[in-house]
Amino acid sequence: MNIARTPGSLDLMPSGYLVTDNERSILYANRYALAQLGHDDLGGTPLFDIFTLASCILFESYIAPLLLKEGACDEIQLTLKAADGSKRSVVTNIRRDETDNNRVHWTFINASQRDKLFQELIDARNLLEEKTRFLEARTVTDDVTGLPNRLSVTQYLTERMSNPTLAQSQFVVLFIDLDGFKSINDTYGHAVGDQFLKAVGQRLARSLRASDLVARYGGDEYVVLLQQTADTANTNTLMIQRIVNQLNTPFQINGNTLSVSASAGATHYPQRSSVESEQLIRQADQAMYKAKLAGKNQIRWFDPDWENSQRTQHELTAQIRQGIELNQFLLHYQPKINLKSGTVIGLEALIRWQHPNRGLLMPGDFLMHIENQQIELELGDWVIDTALKQATQWHQRGLPLPVSVNVSGFQLMDPQFLERLTALLYRYPDLPRQHFELELLETCAIDDSMNIANVIASCRRMGLLVSLDDFGTGYSTLSHLKDLSVDILKIDRSFVQDMLTNPSNIAIIKGIIGFAKAFDCKAIAEGIESADQQAALLQLGCQTGQGYHIASPMPGESIETWLTGRPASTKP
Amino acid sequence: MDDVFIRQRNNVKVFGNGERVLMFAHGFGCDQTMWRFVTDTMQRDYRIVTFDYVGSGESDLSAFNSTRYATLEGYADDITDILEALNLTGVTLIGHSVSSVIGMLAAIKVPERVSQLVMVCPSPYYLNDPPEYEGGFERDDLEELIDLMDKNYIGWANYLAPLVMGSRAGPQFVHELSGSFCSTDPLVAKTFAKATFFSDYRSVLPNCTTPTLVLQSRIDSLASVKVGQYVTDHLPDGHLKILDTEGHCIHMTDHNQVETEIRAFASAR
CATH class of the missing domain: 3.30.70.270 (Reverse transcriptase/Diguanylate cyclase domain)
Known part of the structure; x- marks a missing residue:
């Protein structure tokens, strides 16, 4: 390209046009460029003379390497210096011409409009920043107190x-x-x-x-x-x-x-x-x-331990509820007999849980974890229902065996207990009411403020039998016993266990038998583990009892077989 | 640190034949490809290591941390990380522009790994500090530079993006790097620019006992001959070589001269 013979048309161009050599000297500037920068001539002027220092840095660190590598550079904003020292903001496009001694061609247009927009952008950003700070402060602060929310x-x-x-x-x-x-x-x-x-x-x-x-x-x-x-x-x-x-x-x-x-x-x-x-x-x-x-x-x-126990309890509750649905619970029955004749007088139903992972669980393995909770009521109802069904079946098959179930104080205190019990009994109209017995822990019956005496009285009026379980461990007073009016006192196994070696236990057993006579109810001994204990109890005047010596708890379907194996006189 | 991680983070390239290891550090604004004019021929006789600082070139942008890279020490850590990852000792470290100072900081930190320094167009301080020191720039000039960078590097939408995204989003980068030469993320570029142009490392020069060659361009608007002289005078083992060149990127524009000087310096020891 020959600058000297450049047609005048470049001077008519409404944008700046410069050509520099590879030594960064200006070879040509069109009329627009000269007018913008206030010069008559720029030929031979070092490029950096019309650059601000900031533009020089940008050139050295950005434009020059880019031109060397890629030969072109577009839309770069620079600041040029005019002859009078004033600054011109421009946007340039730059090309290096490898075929012509690496001369560089520059076009530039005025960037004042762009600067104005950029300033507006800065203002908008500042405003946005201010509003964001305000909003952030609002979202994290409580209006009333000024405290963090x-x-x-x-x-x-x-x-x-x-x-x-x-x-x-x-x-x-x-x-x-x-x-x-x-x-x-x-x-x-x-x-x-x-x-x-x-x-x-x-x-x-x-x-x-x-x-x-x-x-x-x-x-x-x-x-x-x-x-x-x-x-x-x-x-x-x-x-x-x-x-x-x-x-x-x-x-x-x-x-x-x-x-x-x-x-x-x-x-x-x-x-x-x-x-x-x-x-x-x-x-x-x-x-x-x-x-x-x-x-x-x-x-x-x-207390973190409390939280853990809560969690365990929630899981256990869910498992029990599922266990009821999946028929994992079952009742075993322990015979009660007349100690003298050996005649079977009844069966105590005891809950078992056939756990899918843990095997057959005894009541002590799970009942204490659900004490005083809704699930205890649900499970209690299941026990009553199942025992009623079994007793009815035996009754229908000519085996008039009274069945007893254990009932907790929490169950009895439940306002709907009597209502639900009535409904359950209603399902089994064939079963004589006196063939069904509720065993209640003596310890639960002591707190008469809970109106337990009334509930017991109602149960008896329905025709059911009521016994006080583990009797002798609960410190009942005579007047209290009088108010309770139950049918049977069950002598706690702890007195029976070492009655042969511990004379004071014999005295207690005698006392309980005396109570029973005085209050017109029966006494039955629990936990008989030997023939000697059975004989001793008989001698003390206790006519009935249960325990491993007589029979272990067994599934309902085994009861008939067990009965078959006994002498005819001992059958019910 | 995991050497594979470092190699990827800094896009480290190792090539060439030879016993002696030359490590090239790029300056502000671009990436390791700035050195290719020199390394193309030198790789025949030297083992060459080039890399991109985190935030530049094809480095792992996600590793950028505006606190670490707010000072040149953060960039020096990139160099020492690489030297350790590659387990290099006795390296000749060649830095252009700001990397002269970064290289010096690395040499002070791990002198056993850096046995020689070459500073190409260095400046320990870009501002004038009359009467003793002429860095070449006034604060206004550098403020204008940052302003120009704002206008050039930042897409206008990106300008508001951090606010729209919320400050909790952290230093995430919403756009992909184009990968083209010299393109730089606005935050990264500004952080690098501020670390480069507003920091004063003059007092550190006497602490660098590593033998150092200072290559000075005869005409360089960014780092004048006076600045090159100052650097040499304050280095305990500095040697100034003024080249008959013009501009700041002499390793690109006059790479033959630069290569000759590096070869002479590297083989002299």
């Missing part, structure tokens, strides 16, 4: 627990719930209530160290994170006590003197097993709830 404290906990350095640190999560806040709201209105909540937050915040944190969790609940400096629970409790006690001092709100107390639950971090932030707060919340139940204005620590 629920979301914020949970996030903080999560971040802290996932931070490898901070996760090592020990801290306490404290859940505080105000006692009696609702009445402040009701009496003085929400405006005062809100001011009160704010004052509580401020007081809590003042009682903390810089490393601690207080947040409003919701309603009248606050969560406090305490950095643990001392490693003893005692010190922690004292610290928590101090924080909670601060709230006992009355507050002055709008001329009103307002008082509350607070219940607090606390939990530790770290724990033996891994926990999550929300779980920690829930633990502290649970402990707080216990504090409330314990009479408010108290502090309770969360």
